[in-house]
Amino acid sequence: MNFQLSEEHEMIRQAARDFAQQELLPGVIERDKHEKFPAEQIKAMGELGFMGMMVQPEYGGGGMDTISYVLAMEEISKIDASASVVMSVNNSLVCWGLEKFGTEEQKQKYLVPLASGQIIGAFCLSEPEAGSDATSQRTTAIDKGDHYLLNGTKNWITNGNSASVYLVMAQTDVEKKHRGINCLIVEKGMPGFIVGKKEDKMGIRGSDTHSLMFTDVKVPKENRLGEDGFGFTFAMKVLSGGRIGIASQALGIAAGAYELALKYSKERKAFGKTISEHQAIAFKLADMATRIEAARNLVLKAAWLKDQGQNFDKESAMAKLYASEVAMWVTVEAVQIHGGYGYVKEYHVERLMRDAKITQIYEGTSEIQRVVISRMLLSE
Ligand SMILES: Cc1cc2nc3c(=O)[nH]c(=O)nc-3n(C[C@H](O)[C@H](O)[C@H](O)COP(=O)(O)OP(=O)(O)OC[C@H]3O[C@@H](n4cnc5c(N)ncnc54)[C@H](O)[C@@H]3O)c2cc1C
Numbered sequence: 001m002n003f004q005l006s007e008e009h010e011m012i013r014q015a016a017r018d019f020a021q022q023e024l025l026p027g028v029i030e031r032d033k034h035e036k037f038p039a040e041q042i043k044a045m046g047e048l049g050f051m052g053m054m055v056q057p058e059y060g061g062g063g064m065d066t067i068s069y070v071l072a073m074e075e076i077s078k079i080d081a082s083a084s085v086v087m088s089v090n091n092s093l094v095c096w097g098l099e100k101f102g103t104e105e106q107k108q109k110y111l112v113p114l115a116s117g118q119i120i121g122a123f124c125l126s127e128p129e130a131g132s133d134a135t136s137q138r139t140t141a142i143d144k145g146d147h148y149l150l151n152g153t154k155n156w157i158t159n160g161n162s163a164s165v166y167l168v169m170a171q172t173d174v175e176k177k178h179r180g181i182n183c184l185i186v187e188k189g190m191p192g193f194i195v196g197k198k199e200d201k202m203g204i205r206g207s208d209t210h211s212l213m214f215t216d217v218k219v220p221k222e223n224r225l226g227e228d229g230f231g232f233t234f235a236m237k238v239l240s241g242g243r244i245g246i247a248s249q250a251l252g253i254a255a256g257a258y259e260l261a262l263k264y265s266k267e268r269k270a271f272g273k274t275i276s277e278h279q280a281i282a283f284k285l286a287d288m289a290t291r292i293e294a295a296r297n298l299v300l301k302a303a304w305l306k307d308q309g310q311n312f313d314k315e316s317a318m319a320k321l322y323a324s325e326v327a328m329w330v331t332v333e334a335v336q337i338h339g340g341y342g343y344v345k346e347y348h349v350e351r352l353m354r355d356a357k358i359t360q361i362y363e364g365t366s367e368i369q370r371v372v373i374s375r376m377l378l379s380e
Helices: 007-024 028-034 039-047 066-079 081-101 104-115 174-180 231-267 279-307 313-343 349-358 366-379
Strands: 121-124 140-143 147-158 165-171 181-187 193-198 209-220
Touching (some): 007 039, 028 349, 039 081, 066 081, 066 279, 081 104, 081 121, 081 147, 081 165, 081 231, 081 349, 121 147, 140 165, 147 165, 147 181, 165 209, 181 209, 181 231, 231 279, 231 313, 231 349, 279 313, 313 349, 313 366
Parallel strands (some): 121 165
Antiparallel strands (some): 140 147, 147 209, 165 181, 193 209
16 A cells, blocks of 8 residues: 655645635635636636546546546635536546547547636536436437437536536436436537526535526437437446545535634634643644545545546545535534634635535435445445
């Protein structure tokens, strides 16, 4: 075993840390307050190679491993989880899915601009009536020979308005249940495709979450990903990898809140000494650091397994479950350590606490992660 990061990994982490400090920190409170999408920052992240990190260079990506990706995700998420969710969806859902399962034509047309950060993508599985139970898709993609006719509504779509390319799951053959679901590549601007209302959210307020409406959208057959009926398997495979991204987002939110709390505890005085000298606060810091380290090891293990080409489904669910619970717990404690100052926007920790909550919900709730993990344990 080797717990040592390579020089290259350290450089990537440092580059992400510097970018987050210099480009994301200024304005992060304002963007959260006004629900402003970090457009300029995402463009810069694309130019630096953060939007298609794991994609092979021939398709416009950085050709890096998953370890590099989670290290960068952690650093970006410490400062701005709204920017990191855009990065996560683009890298681990959209680009990874296209690279692994797309045809050469699909890769040239869609993956190259997505991986090089010229455009961003969205992953569209959830519906008003299909969240955790993603098999009950109501959106339909009727086979019309050379094209599919797409009808229905998607909910909660990250990058809903800012994306140019959407991977949309839809039911082609109801009789075949989840084996009748397809994934179609839909372009913004296709006639009949409308971006619906933007959600007014508790956290990750800089990211744009929208419903999407499809009315008789003609999607060419060549825009189907994989074989007929592969859509549900595609979504599950992609989400398994995506969970490593969300786990590293949760880890970053926790680590960011911990770093702020540690610093504050060494500055703030009460009863003649710094609050860090009160054992109640010191013990909180010890528990925060320990849980964060445990979460980091789970995230790195899942990333490492993926890089080795081994099965990582259980480990990515474990990493996502644990890191998101740690993020929620640590951020609440970070607010507590800040006292009244933790309750106002200026000190950042209240935003991190609001941002942490979503990591227990999207890409499979904590309950669903437990379903996934326990199923695998019981079938081993
Ligand atoms: C900000 C945001 C961004 C999102 N981005 C995207 C996106 O880009 N693309 C996309 O497709 N979706 C996205 N989602 C949707 C997200 O993945 C779903 O909200 C999530 O999967 C839960 O589905 P639901 O909201 O319908 O809750 P439900 O499935 O209705 O669940 C409600 C509660 O019941 C519990 N529950 C459900 N089934 C079980 C079970 N079998 N056992 C135990 N408990 C259960 C859940 O854990 C939860 O606590 C996003 C959501 C949000 C809020």
